[in-house]
Amino acid sequence: MQTTPVLPRQAAAPARRTVRRFGLPTATALVMGNIIGGGIFMLPAAVAPYGTVSLLAFAVLTVGAIALALVFGKLARRNPRTGGPYVYAREAFGDFAGFLSAWSYWITTWVSNAALAVAAVGYLDVLLPIQHSLPLTIGAALVLQWLPALANLAGTRYVGAVQVVSTVLKFIPLALVAIGGLFFFDPSKVGPFDASGSGWLGGMSASAAILLFSYLGVESAAMSAGEVRDPERNVGRASVLGTVGAAVVYLLGTLAVFGTVAHTQLVHSTAPFTDAVDAMFGGSWGGTAIAVAALVSMTGALNGWTLLAAQAPYAAARDGLFPSVFAVQRRGVPVYGVLISVGLASLLTVLNFASGAKGAFEILVLVTSFTATVPYLLSTAAQLYWLIRGEADRVSRGRLARDAALGLGAFAFSLWLLAGAGYAAVYQGVLFLFAGILVYVWMAGRRARAA
Structure with missing residues (x-):
């Protein structure tokens, strides 16, 4: 019988002294800032056709996202290395599963960054009309991508500072609408519970398909675990606190x-949100206020996702599964991972604006809704693998049952x-995922030849 060798923990990674720069507040801001991007400013209108049953879908999704956050915390306690889902998949299932996780997540990050920059230009146009000029539009989109990249290249200390500031700045206007709106709440304006007429279960499922991807980013602290102080405790806490904080903002x-x-x-x-501000306070300044809030929100998300775009290939490169250039790190940041990821996102952005192929770009963005879930599935499968394998024999039956249910x-x-991504995605x-097999074959062949 042929057996698959089990990789020892951290055996493939060289020893390295790491200065942990992210405390619990910064790690929490990283999670919350990456979850809350620009989509929140359109969510209420997107789910309004289904009625208030969408609020029930929010509650169900929040429970699932918190469960995923807790699983990432447990996996980080077992192996607190930078790379998060990649590390967990490789440790449990070997090199190929680890590569698929890293490759899939990397695609998600830089394509999502291109999408965020394109969306941010739309809000910037409210403040500075630029979309009448193609060069100005492209230039603004590139600036919005490269400013967070420069913050990343300056070091993780600056990444954390930008993330904390942008999270606070984006939270203030959102909290103003979320909390202030309760004082102007008019029950007569609330739509029916089941506005679509498809039954509450059908309406909840349909609205959940729209809301599902609002929680992408829950893995952010685990992905940067190597830079988090006391990751065995803080990764799980930051994941849960950031997810709950984002859920409260979304729901309220x-x-x-x-x-x-x-x-x-x-x-x-x-x-x-603009309509809500105008209804609460009158005047027509709501558009400007929300445009500023959206820009801050998207810039913070770009800052955090730029770091994650470098961390996934960095961890894989240290294990010989990605080209070694991705493993070069300075000031706690994988330098070439940032440059290559931002470069690809910039190229995709320029092609989108220059060709006018918005349909093709939207298809690429939709693909990321699939590629983001592959690392989640592999990570949760890894947690179940360790439980089934028997490593949990040392814990009580009650805790074992709880961890299994989680x-x-x-x-x-x-x-x-x-499932919410749809058949086309x-x-x-x-x-896209299996196209990466060529990269894996190339790297595996080089390792075998060197050996």
């Missing part, structure tokens, strides 16, 4: 908009994320 913000903007207006709104719940949540995502 959506509820406030539901209660301040008439349902018939909300279903056709292109700027629901792992199964997180796995089910990841499958739900995958899964089909094309599989093509």
